[in-house]
Amino acid sequence: MAMTLAEKIFKTHLKDEPFPGTKVLNIDVVLCHEITTPIAINDLVARGKDRVFDTNRIKVVIDHVSPAKDSQTALQGKILRDWVRRHKIKDFFDIGQNGVCHSIFPEKGFIRPGNTVIMGDSHTCTHGAFGAFAAGVGTTDLEVGILKGVCSFRDPETIRVNLNGRLPEGVYSKDLILKVIKTLTVKGATDCVIEFHGDVVKGLSMESRMTLCNMAVEAGGTSGVCMPDEVTLDYLWPFISGDYKDKKAALEEFKKWWSDEGCKYAKVVDIDVSDMEPQVTFGYKPDQVKNVTEMAGTLVDQIYIGSCTNGRMEDLKIAASYVKGKKIAPLVRAIVSPATTEIFRQAEANGIIKIFLDAGFCVTNPTCGACLGMSNGVLAEGEVCASTTNRNFNGRMGKGGMVHLMSPAVAAVTAIEGKIADPRKFRKEAI
Amino acid sequence: MKKFGGKVLFLDRADINTDEIIPAKYLTVNTKEELKPHMLEDLKIDGFAPRDPAVLASKVIVSRANFGCGSSREHAPWVFEVNDINVVIATSFARIFRQNMFNCGMLAIEMPEAAINELFEHKGAEAAIAIDFDTDKLTISSGKGSKTLSYQLMEFDKALVKAGGWVEFADAKY
Numbered sequence: 001m002a003m004t005l006a007e008k009i010f011k012t013h014l015k016d017e018p019f020p021g022t023k024v025l026n027i028d029v030v031l032c033h034e035i036t037t038p039i040a041i042n043d044l045v046a047r048g049k050d051r052v053f054d055t056n057r058i059k060v061v062i063d064h065v066s067p068a069k070d071s072q073t074a075l076q077g078k079i080l081r082d083w084v085r086r087h088k089i090k091d092f093f094d095i096g097q098n099g100v101c102h103s104i105f106p107e108k109g110f111i112r113p114g115n116t117v118i119m120g121d122s123h124t125c126t127h128g129a130f131g132a133f134a135a136g137v138g139t140t141d142l143e144v145g146i147l148k149g150v151c152s153f154r155d156p157e158t159i160r161v162n163l164n165g166r167l168p169e170g171v172y173s174k175d176l177i178l179k180v181i182k183t184l185t186v187k188g189a190t191d192c193v194i195e196f197h198g199d200v201v202k203g204l205s206m207e208s209r210m211t212l213c214n215m216a217v218e219a220g221g222t223s224g225v226c227m228p229d230e231v232t233l234d235y236l237w238p239f240i241s242g243d244y245k246d247k248k249a250a251l252e253e254f255k256k257w258w259s260d261e262g263c264k265y266a267k268v269v270d271i272d273v274s275d276m277e278p279q280v281t282f283g284y285k286p287d288q289v290k291n292v293t294e295m296a297g298t299l300v301d302q303i304y305i306g307s308c309t310n311g312r313m314e315d316l317k318i319a320a321s322y323v324k325g326k327k328i329a330p331l332v333r334a335i336v337s338p339a340t341t342e343i344f345r346q347a348e349a350n351g352i353i354k355i356f357l358d359a360g361f362c363v364t365n366p367t368c369g370a371c372l373g374m375s376n377g378v379l380a381e382g383e384v385c386a387s388t389t390n391r392n393f394n395g396r397m398g399k400g401g402m403v404h405l406m407s408p409a410v411a412a413v414t415a416i417e418g419k420i421a422d423p424r425k426f427r428k429e430a431i
Numbered sequence: 432m433k434k435f436g437g438k439v440l441f442l443d444r445a446d447i448n449t450d451e452i453i454p455a456k457y458l459t460v461n462t463k464e465e466l467k468p469h470m471l472e473d474l475k476i477d478g479f480a481p482r483d484p485a486v487l488a489s490k491v492i493v494s495r496a497n498f499g500c501g502s503s504r505e506h507a508p509w510v511f512e513v514n515d516i517n518v519v520i521a522t523s524f525a526r527i528f529r530q531n532m533f534n535c536g537m538l539a540i541e542m543p544e545a546a547i548n549e550l551f552e553h554k555g556a557e558a559a560i561a562i563d564f565d566t567d568k569l570t571i572s573s574g575k576g577s578k579t580l581s582y583q584l585m586e587f588d589k590a591l592v593k594a595g596g597w598v599e600f601a602d603a604k605y
Contacts, residue, residue, distance in 0.1 A: 015605070022587035024605070035458050036504065042461065047598070065459070072459040079461070122503040122527060138505035138531035144601045152530075152587065152597070186446055187497035191526050220500065222526055285446055372455040372502075393450045393501060395473040 002260035004158040005225055006193040009133040009257070013116050015150050024152045025133075028115040029057055030145040033101050035064045036120030038079035040143035052087045053149035059091040059110055060084055064368040066095045069375045099340025099366045102126040102214060102308035106206070107340055109239030113228035114257045118145050123308050123390065124223075125216040129209035130236070131228030131257050133193070136217060156222055157266035158193045158259070159184070163200040165274035170424040172318065173208035174310055174388065174407035176200070176271075177215045178279035182289040183269055190220035192266055195259060200273055201226060206235040207314040214309045215390050218286040228254040278423060281405040284394040292410060292422045301383040303334040303415040304397075305408050306364075307371040310388035311339030315408040316347050317431050320355045322412035324429035328360040329418025335377045337364045352431065361415070373398045386414040432593060433517045433536050435562040437490025439571070440516070441554040444476050447494060448501035449528060451475075453510045455502070466510040491518045491560045493550050499528025499539075508532050518562060520569070520582075522547050533588040534597035538562070540569070540582045549578065564592070 003011070009025075016024040030053075037060070044050050052058055060080065068074035084092045093104055102123050111117060113131035117124060120142040127134035137151060145151050161180055180194075194216045201209065209231075213224030226232075233251055244250040277291040305311070305319050316338060328334045336356050338344040344366060347353045356363055370377030371389040379385055379401030388411050392403040406414070409423035416426070451474040457466055471481045480486065492511070498521035499507060508531045511519070519532065520540040532539035542550075550560075550571055558573035570579040584592075594600040 018604070019586035019590065021585060024601075038461055039463075039505075043598070049602070070459070072461070075461060076459060120503055120505075122501065124503075136503040136527055138503055138508075138527060138534060140505060140531065140534035140597050144597055147598075148601055148605045150601065150605055154526075154585070186500060187523065187525070190497070190523065220497065220525060372450075374455055374458075391450070391501060393448050394475055395454055396450055399454070399473065 002262040004193070004259045004263045005131060005195065005227065005257050006133055006156045006158055006223070009114055009116060010156070012114070021155055022152055023155060024150050025116050027118055027145050027149050027151050029059060029110055029117045030142070030149070031101060031105055031117065031119035031124065032058060032060045032080070032142070033064055033121060034062045034076045034080045036139050036142060038076045040120070040139045040146060041079055041083045043143055044147060049147055052089070052146055055087055055089050057149065058089050058146065059105055060089055061093040061098050061101050061104055062095060063098055063100050063366070065374050066098055066365070066367045097341050099342070100308045100311060100368055102210070103312055103339035103343070106130065106210065107342060109236060112236065112240070113232065113254045118142065118151050122217045123214050125221060126210050126214040126308060128216065128223040128225040129206060129213040130232055131226060131254065133223050135222050154191055156193050157191065158195055159189050159267045159269065160195045160197060160265045162268065162270045163196065163198040163273055164270065165200065165272040167200055167273055168276060170278055170409055171273065171276050172407045172409060173204055173211040175276060175279040176273065177212050178281065178289045178405065179271060179276060181215060181219045181287050183271065184219040186218060186285050186287045187220045189216065192221055193223045193225055194219065194221040195225045197227070202229065205314060206231060207312045210312070211309055215286065218390060227258045278407060278410050280410060280420060281392045284392055286390070286392060286405060292420070295404065295420045296422050298404065298420040299384065300332060300386045300404070300414060300419060302377065302379065302385040303332060303411050304370050304377055304385055304387040304389065305335070305411050306337030306339060307368065307389040308339065309390045310408050311337055311343070313343050313346055315388065316343065316352050319408040319412040320352045321428040321431050322409060322423060322426050323359045323416065324355045324431065326359055326416050328415045332415065332418045334361045334415040335364060335370065336361045337369070337376065338366055340366050370397055372396060386411050386420060432595065435518050435538055435564060436560055438488050439491045439493055439553070439558040439560050440486055440489035441551060442476060442492060442494040443551065443554070445495040446497045446500055447474065449499055449504050449507040450501055452499070452507040453504065458504060458506055463509040463513050466506055467513045470510045470514050487514065490516055491520065492516055493547065494519065494521045495547065496522040498524050500525040503527045505531045505535070508535050508537055512537060520550065533591040536592050536594070536596040538592060540584070542580070542582055546580055549580065
């Protein structure tokens with residue numbers, strides 16, 4: 001029978017079907033951070049079940065508030081560090097070597113095609129970019145994942161999104177996903193996996209694919225997914241070259257996960273991107289999206305470039321290409337937060353950090369901080385932020401603040417203008 | 432099993448997200464009890480005041496589509512739990528929130544829009560909902576009368592509620 005990628009992963013990872021419509025899956029990778037994991041750890045300790053199912057399949061990072069901003073966040077870090085030491089979990093990334101979870105875990109090569117991945121974080125769907133089934137879960141699911149290596153899901157349906165045409169200048173993967181969310185609405189993909197197909201997706205880098213899959217949850221999706229191909233292979237090769245005879249053999253293996261021709265989709269959406277404009281959100285829901293030309297001129301107080309959506313090397317390069325040699329507008333402040341320590345190091349080495357500093361940006365260490373109004377760039381009541389993050393919910397970056405979601409390109413030129421601007425009207429400099 | 436039913440809090444808006452239910456700045460707590468004073472603190476609906484005594488006396492929430500969208504934070508069900516609200520009834524739920532509710536042994540009941548509209552007719556009339564868990568029925572009573580409606584739960588979700596949550600269920604079985 002023709003199957004979708006998600007159906008294949010469910011079949012190969014099936015542990016139990018306790019009731020019709022519910023599958024309990026074996027989980028390949030359980031990811032943890034310091035916000036949602038400590039309460040799971042405390043509960044396991046209280047139950048006398050302070051065990052982990054497999055120390056090698058649990059990966060841990062401190063990222064949300066890093067470094068700790070107060071005693072409470074310091075305690076969350078301590079609970080996580082003590083647990084890591086107690087169970088000898090080797091893949092742990094503390095400040096100085098850390099990064100935003102959905103950037104650092106792929107960077108380390110932990111996610112492979114066909115994997116099942118869970119984390120107590122809704123943007124876990126990012127890892128579907130590698131052809132994995134990756135789902136955000138709550139603390140109880142995380143706790144059972146840590147203890148037993150299993151998680152329950154309803155049988156997933158799949159929505160196929162075909163992105164065809166030629167990506168215009170100034171339009172990037174963030175614009176694509178905002179357009180997709182606008183099309184599907186914030187609940188259009190609930191209980192569904194979103195598969196991204198089409199010539200445009202084939203031509204995207206892994207970083208761009210991660211941006212695409214990252215926001216699947218903003219349409220309600222369980223996981224975003226791209227078919228693992230040569231681009232996936234090139235990204236993963238340094239980590240997997242020992243496991244395969246050659247690249248061809250690895251690619252053949254990857255292709256086994258591809259959705260079969262004739263498989264059943266809940267819905268198919270076709271989007272031609274050729275005439276697309278850069279996209280920007282208005283309002284408090286991520287499906288409230290307009291063309292940049294309709295939003296241009298909106299005054300902002302802060303520009304933020306970073307997060308698990310758009311804090312990767314490619315994003316910093318794109319933003320820097322618009323910023324190079326220019327200054328940010330008077331009366332605005334701009335923050336750039338490289339998503340991982342490695343990205344920070346590379347951006348330092350290739351001069352990108354200097355471009356931002358020269359333009360008047362504040363460069364911060366890797367952290368989720370400002371994206372969810374925790375630290376490192378919280379808004380005051382009535383302030384407006386042009387942001388490359390993923391949620392424009394009321395109060396998300398600070399009580400009473402307004403967030404406009406956009407690509408790094410739009411954010412960069414907005415910083416220069418002091419109001420939302422159209423990157424297509426700016427010259428890009430070589431980086 | 433938890434106790435289900437009681438006074439109703441009507442939240443007449445779709446897409447209520449988990450940031451509105453419990454803002455991220457409170458995710459630094461290490462116990463559920465610390466969340467208690469911050470329930471629905473950032474929710475903007477005309478006439479809604481999170482610290483209103485009627486809100487605090489509620490045991491059941493009735494709302495619209497896509498309830499609990501956004502962040503995976505289980506702090507959202509927890510802040511309801513520590514405020515003694517163990518039931519949310521809505522037109523639809525975001526997946527992670529719905530799963531978190533059942534994982535905690537709480538009820539996330541999905542009903543068609545017409546049924547939800549019927550429940551909303553009791554708004555402003557001191558409504559209370561009684562849940563008959565065994566027969567999958569709920570009865571709403573208020574100054575405007577009384578009505579019994581059927582609902583459906585997945586067998587697995589029902590089993591989680593009976594077991595007291597996913598940790599108990601999984602620990603006994605796997």
